[in-house]
Amino acid sequence: MDDCDLETMMRFAERLADAARAETLPRWRTGCAAADKNEGGAWDPVTEADREAERAMRRLIEAEFPDHGIQGEEFPEKKGKGRWSWSLDPVDGTRAFVCGLPSWTTLIALLDEGQPVLGVIDAAPLDERYVGPGGDRKTSGCTTLAEARLSTTDPYLFSAAETQAWDRVRQRVRTTRYGLDAYGYARVAAGSLDLVIEAGLKPHDYNALIPVVCAAGGAIGNWEGGEDFSGGRVIAAATPGLYRAALEAMRS
């Protein structure tokens, strides 16, 4: 595949999402008192779901596209032989998973020379799937902070300076919600949230979000107004105007 047939690749990405669901869903809400990653020995359904879902997706990619690179959360990077690679986060929102909450997702992105050109946010427990390009999602069209529904996963993850910027936006919006991980970006694409502001994201956290938000007409960029996400600071907005309004509020 030198020319990217994105429709074919989207069908394949959805097969990856299906394969991940088969590994994650049966392990969710089992062993509710199970241990987290940092405790040795105990049975750990989230780590098992993470690893087995990533393994299942890697197997499919290696069988179908052996030259493609793979960057996953759980295993070492596989270097590819061309421009294409996959970014995989089998369980985004492991804390939600561990807490029996239905907001965790599986994130899949296809990268062309490192740039995400296709994304899937698969909200398996809710049986909702968000894709880009394509799909029929549309953002709310919201352009002002006063009307915006804002979200971040955990306000305690911000540094002191980031907290100041965050607070300047939070104090001007209509309402704020927490705890959503990538599902917040999915709901921006679906038009029921308007703005997500986060820091500390890794490539497997943000790669899939970009095509999904863009396909729905939203804007996604970093905290400086650019498109380099390697600093992990991401803003997704229903419109470019709302993105600019958030940037301005954060600076002032």
Add this chain to the structure above:
Amino acid sequence: MDDCDLETMMRFAERLADAARAETLPRWRTGCAAADKNEGGAWDPVTEADREAERAMRRLIEAEFPDHGIQGEEFPEKKGKGRWSWSLDPVDGTRAFVCGLPSWTTLIALLDEGQPVLGVIDAAPLDERYVGPGGDRKTSGCTTLAEARLSTTDPYLFSAAETQAWDRVRQRVRTTRYGLDAYGYARVAAGSLDLVIEAGLKPHDYNALIPVVCAAGGAIGNWEGGEDFSGGRVIAAATPGLYRAALEAMRS
């Protein structure tokens, strides 16, 4: 009904929950850019869902138990002629509802001389129902802060003194989640969260939670170790031991 046949009353409470669902679910995720309560004129699906669901539940109660009192969120209190009254919150988590998030619930409690003896937390968008007494939910049995999965709806709702107490617990637990309203208490009853700490709750927010958490073997009390919830400060825990551990941490 002078002697309380709680099984009969639970069947009736579930009919109330069904009636509420018929009003809330069709209005959820419609008009995603819709206005909130404070904006005049515009179509407002959450207020409409709130009002119509409470109307539907009131109609059923008035037809079946005309002597029962009714305290709802949306309409004036109806004084009853005996010991029994109902506490109704048609949409708990209106901000989640407005943001298209599936964590809002309908709360129903039957009170005996003001004390909740029966509760339903109906998570309509997730098709999950949590009841007490009865049901087959069980808390996790967690007894230590170090293993506890903690939740609060919005950390910015705490006063300065409350924030200090909250932080002392938050810094000692395994993980913390946000944004769940009454659904957090439901997941304590279901064993996937262990501890919820909140302030500022109204009677229609907390009445239904008490029988649900107790039926699952959990503990629920106020921030001083007592059972008077009128101050709006509520702690729900998987076990009495975890409740005491939280109280101690908050004081020290």
